[in-house]
Amino acid sequence: MKRTEIDTPALLIDLDIMEANIQRLQEFLDEHGIGNRPHIKTHKIPAIAHKQLAAGAIGITCQKLGEAEVMADAGIQDILLTYNILGMAKLERLLRLNRRIRLLVTVDNSPVARGLAQAAQAAGQTLDVLVELGSHLERTGVPTVAGLVALAQEVDQLPGLRLRGLMTYPSAPEMAPTIQEALQAMQAAGLSTEIVSGGGTPVFRHAPQIPGLTEHRAGTYVYNDRMMVEAGAATWDDCALTVLTTVVSRSTPERAILDGGSKTFSSDNGLPMGRILEYPEAVIYKMNEEHAYVDVSRCQPGPAIGERVRVIPNHACGATNMHDQAYALRGDEVEAIWTIQARGKLR
């Protein structure tokens, strides 16, 4: 099957670009002796996770338990779940997963730690745990080193849990002093810092500056997108993911309408949306659910009705999540059609 035979809209992966992205990050982290634990939220496809592992990754990262289950079902044996897990339904699933694979889970608060401990103990199991240090992102994570050490001590003492170290996101260079301080304080308290896990695609080249870093979690690097290009973390030529669309309407000389909108690209990162490979001067200035509005005034006459164009999305992780399958292309030839198996695994 050739690219020209794929109906639109469709998610396309350029395998040559993707494999180069996988290789580049792996080589960089290898060179600096840092483990690579890619975040699969970007692709949600087991076959790609296996490519990352084959290139040298030490394991993978998942954001949701359901994603981890999909990856474990696909034979992946080492997973870090960077999420606070709460409630009996998820705890039971977590412990079933813990019996099957090498699982690491993170906590940023005492109620979550106690819930994990209680469930693990009741099941006669031990869960490996990293404590999460807050960052300048101000999302999850303990915001002070003193608080982190207190939580690590609690984890260390709770039956059913084994403290393995700490994680943070993103591990930007400005986090280095805080991470250093946290490591010293945990070590002074006799707590394990065997694993120090950082993350983020835009910051991966700074990983060697992070004190004690043993592994790095990057997600978007596998595809890259407009956000990564604008952050200086990639070039347009490094973008492996595009959305193939058809021009369905040309009501005016300035306007073209594509057969995909916010339900095809996601609305992540607002407007303008993406970049059209074939018409880089064109601008997607608005979207509805199933329509993208393109200003083609700078590329006259612009695409004709029925013409097919590829769009690099703003946010690869958001675009992936809109599709049930992806077409893996070697040049213009479809090498595989992959089901996006972890899409929709919100729990």
Add this chain to the structure above:
Amino acid sequence: MKRTEIDTPALLIDLDIMEANIQRLQEFLDEHGIGNRPHIKTHKIPAIAHKQLAAGAIGITCQKLGEAEVMADAGIQDILLTYNILGMAKLERLLRLNRRIRLLVTVDNSPVARGLAQAAQAAGQTLDVLVELGSHLERTGVPTVAGLVALAQEVDQLPGLRLRGLMTYPSAPEMAPTIQEALQAMQAAGLSTEIVSGGGTPVFRHAPQIPGLTEHRAGTYVYNDRMMVEAGAATWDDCALTVLTTVVSRSTPERAILDGGSKTFSSDNGLPMGRILEYPEAVIYKMNEEHAYVDVSRCQPGPAIGERVRVIPNHACGATNMHDQAYALRGDEVEAIWTIQARGKLR
């Protein structure tokens, strides 16, 4: 099963509110002798489409061919597909659908009309067609009355097509003069205006002011959302759709983190996101893929870790599209778990 037993995140539908929404719009259009042709893009669930038909709808509207196929498979017999259909793969599917149900399709340009005609003729079929008039939305649709009449004449003359009238979106009151002019010009040219189809939830109460309107397409009215409340088209009490989430982190007294983000709510309509039913003073000020950041400084102490809260999303159609299933609740009792069957039907 009770609401308290549903794991998070989960999409909840309050059936009493939804049924009242369905009834209210139906009664209004009935009163004014206008057909109700609800747009199913909002819910994508056949069981809800059947409720809309049982209340008196004359048929349904779909945006994508794949949605129409799902609805036809569920026994729905009358579908308007408001989209320009292009390419052999879709044309073959369209004609298969046309054999099974009463199908109406729209066109806004000559290449699409000729493609439909050629495929219909080759299959020995006739396709019923509405021409699309452009609106102030400046999306699809012929932007001038003269252009619309020319396209209608072409459709009227093409073998394999049967012109049935015109459609536009949205049919806001300011469109009335143009619609009037289009109707007169088409009638003067001896062209059918048997069907005049308008659409949009915020404008449905203006439907009686639209000249010659025979049917109205509203989508979001079935659930409503923050956008509809802000547009004055609904109240918070009319919002039937919520996303059930759990507070997973409380790193500071001001901040709570929910276990859903842009992959649970969609990023549609930006920030702030939605409204938390249990904490209306709280503000979701940021989202990542699987996290919502909530400012709880105005509702001290705010929700505890593990507490579950329901969020009315900004855009019901975007939120629905993120979930594989929805829990239909009668009060706190789960009456049904519906698969969102037309989710992901992008083609």
